[in-house]
Amino acid sequence: MPILGYLEVLALFVGMIVLCFFWGVWEYKKPKDPGPLFIDLDRTIKKRMRERECSVSKASVCEHSAHSRQTLMLAESGEQAQNSSLNETIRVRGDLRIPKGEVIPYNMIVEGNLVSQEDVTFQGGLHVKGRVVIGARNRLEKSIVCQKELLLSEDVIVYNCIDCEGPVFIKNGVRVGVGVEGGGIASASTIYLENAEGPLKIRSKEGICIVGALKEVITEDLKQIIEVKAP
């Protein structure tokens, strides 16, 4: 009888060892996850940065504008349509002044004020945390998100839309939303128009004001920025 007891203990011991390895052998013989671990060999940082850039501008639109929903949808569709050729975003800390005739092939996040001179082309979207002065005959192939005042000079073309936290000053001949899926202008403050020309879709929380000359209504802060001479 003691021998039987020993055998039982031995069988239990062996059984536990077999049980321990059983699952491993099973997975090895009939693998459900044989590997290798998936790595997307084609992934790039730039692609993800671009996606993040889109989400950043959308988030800021939601956060800063009371009229953002409609604009957001317009901006979203427009950016998705054009972003395939644009894959870099640059973030600028401080004020930025863009010289005449420059072509900017990036999405830009400016954490200061932005002033562009004449005939500048922005191929990417703009997100400016300070004040913005867009020079005459500039072309913006995407949208502008601005958290303070925005001035659009003569004959500026914006393909998609504009979402602005502060007042917007629009001069003669400005066209917004000329892209296939273009939108309009939304502001959480007042929108000032030098005259009522142009097919503009506008929504403003504090109303739309048509003035004879913008010089009379432009804020002092914005005037200071405009008056700074280019180096």
Place this chain on the structure above:
Amino acid sequence: MHTEEKVATGILERFVEMDYPKDVSRYEVIAIDDGSTDATPSIVDEYASKFSFIKAIHRVGNGGNGKPEALNVGLKVASNEIILIFDADYLPPRDCIERLVAPFVDVEVGGVMGRVVPVNSPESFVSRIMDIERAGGYQISQQARYNLNLIPQFGGTVGGFRRSILKAVGGFDVTKLAEDTDLTYKLYLNGWKVAYVNAAECYEEAVRSWEMREKQLTRWAIGHDQCLFEYFFKTLKSPVLTFWQKVDGILLLGVYTTPLLIFIGWLIGIFTYLTGAPWWSSLFPAILFVFAYNSIGNFAVFAEVAGSLFLDKRRRSIWLLPLMFLDLLANVWVCSRAFFKAIFLHKLRPNQVKTLFSENIQREGDGKNRHTKILNGFRNNYTHRWDKTERSGNGLRYYTEVATEVDAANHMKEAEIKRNNKKRG
């Protein structure tokens, strides 16, 4: 690259596809043909003639003496400050270089290390075990060391360093079998840090037989033990390392001597079981405790692997953990033997040392792009459903996309036949 015709095309192609500015002043690929005897030199030359950012370096007559020597040659012709190293059998994703150079923004970072993932894990039992072991070593061990500001190790490949530092310390030490560990300690003892970037994943070809594993492990163990002998006291006395960095540094240096302690612990355990505790054992309870701990406590590595597989969402692979015990047994034996080899390294014959230096993974099959063939082979041979895996896929998904049209057509036909049979059934 030493006789790497089967994989050379694969890695060079990856560097051509790399998502990094191909401006020659910022990006140069130095392909070192280390005395190859096959078609590697012509492959390298072909790429160098096609792409201005690829330089081909041929070591003629003096090649094949090991990686450190080849790297020192490359170091002489490299013109940029940040130098990254990849072995020939590696397949980096397109963003790998951007991820690896990013930590150098920190002026304290002297080296960087990415994550290595075996591409051929389904190939054999050993390669599967290597796959899960690597996961634990990188995902948990290296990451924890980096997060806790300890000593993450520069692993010699999928990693890089500042050229100026390496020049200052005299390049790679060609007498060391683990030039990567040597460089790690040189960096830390000179006040630099090594950054670990888990997201900089890169495929490698792991060993697939016990013979190859033994050779690889012997080389690593001897190299580590060489560093242990050289840097043990330097690490303890270092004025620049913190207390915990010193503790971690010593543990890292001893990582390949621990199996010897386990072995001794097992021997003592068996001895005391058979003979009863000898009278002198009471004199050394602390030592017995250490050995007993080593016999059991080192199972922590299993927990490390399980944790990493959990994070990778490959929970089914956790079932393989008990089988890692076989690898532990191999480690104990090979590393214990390697410890004594390291002590008497200077007494080894030159050809024995050279054998240790060169790993010479025997790559079966023909064709120039072996990785693609391996993965396509698995796709055809395995009958389980890949889409049922936790991460719903693996490397195969990528390679399925680049499979030939004939393969794709056959696959479609098979699927259609199966569907029809199912309908009829």
